[in-house]
Amino acid sequence: MSAPLTPPPPPHEHSARDAWQPPSDGPAAVPFQDSGSTGHPGGWYGQDGPGPGMRTELREAAVTALATALAGVLLGVLWWWLAPRVPLVGDVVGDDWVVYFKDSEGEQAVGVDGTFSLLATGFGALCALVAFLLRRRGGVPLVVALAFGGLLGSLLAWRIGVWLGPAQDVIAQARSVGKGVTFDAPLKLSAKGALLVWPFAVLVAHLGLTGLFGPRDPDPAPGPYAPDAAKA
Numbered sequence: 001m002s003a004p005l006t007p008p009p010p011p012h013e014h015s016a017r018d019a020w021q022p023p024s025d026g027p028a029a030v031p032f033q034d035s036g037s038t039g040h041p042g043g044w045y046g047q048d049g050p051g052p053g054m055r056t057e058l059r060e061a062a063v064t065a066l067a068t069a070l071a072g073v074l075l076g077v078l079w080w081w082l083a084p085r086v087p088l089v090g091d092v093v094g095d096d097w098v099v100y101f102k103d104s105e106g107e108q109a110v111g112v113d114g115t116f117s118l119l120a121t122g123f124g125a126l127c128a129l130v131a132f133l134l135r136r137r138g139g140v141p142l143v144v145a146l147a148f149g150g151l152l153g154s155l156l157a158w159r160i161g162v163w164l165g166p167a168q169d170v171i172a173q174a175r176s177v178g179k180g181v182t183f184d185a186p187l188k189l190s191a192k193g194a195l196l197v198w199p200f201a202v203l204v205a206h207l208g209l210t211g212l213f214g215p216r217d218p219d220p221a222p223g224p225y226a227p228d229a230a231k232a
Helices: 054-082 108-134 140-164 170-177 192-213
Strands: 087-093 096-101 182-184
Touching: 054 108, 054 140, 087 170, 096 170, 108 140, 108 192, 140 192, 170 182
Parallel strands: none
Antiparallel strands: 087 096, 087 182
16 A cells, blocks of 8 residues: 655644734624623613513513502592482382482482592592502503503492482381381492593503603614714
């Protein structure tokens, strides 16, 4: 067997021209770093990092909606306690009992709806403040949970107030107290639109708090190849 005519090149022998040289001028390329990587939490643009995942946001939204709705129990008790009483009086016409308003020009019935609306406004603002202090990031699930919880809370407060108030059978009450004796009318919400006061108030309050005191998005840093403003 004959030996090769040309010997192999010595190992690790490379020409100087094969070595890569960085460019003489201009910044060196910086590898892109995602904001969710393990490096700098701000990523390329120095952001605050990714927020909670969708599953976490949905869980927090569910808790927020439940807590907001349960606050309706307190609203119902306060409404029953603070709402003005509507006086009624019973009379016998023939063989039948008839119930009349003792003061036909009184504004107690309007005051009942007004009391519910004022309390619902206060509860909406309070729930928005608590939610903002606990989670300043906000987010669509949180806002939807506040509005939905406020609606459920209003419905719960309405039913609890009616349940705590006088009995609904006014004829039976008139018979029990006697003819011409004044008694309180059942607690009733005449304007059903008052049920929407809480959801509307919590949305407006939360939007205002987020707009005034919420975290601001940082200005994006200029890219690595952005032209110098002085040379423009």
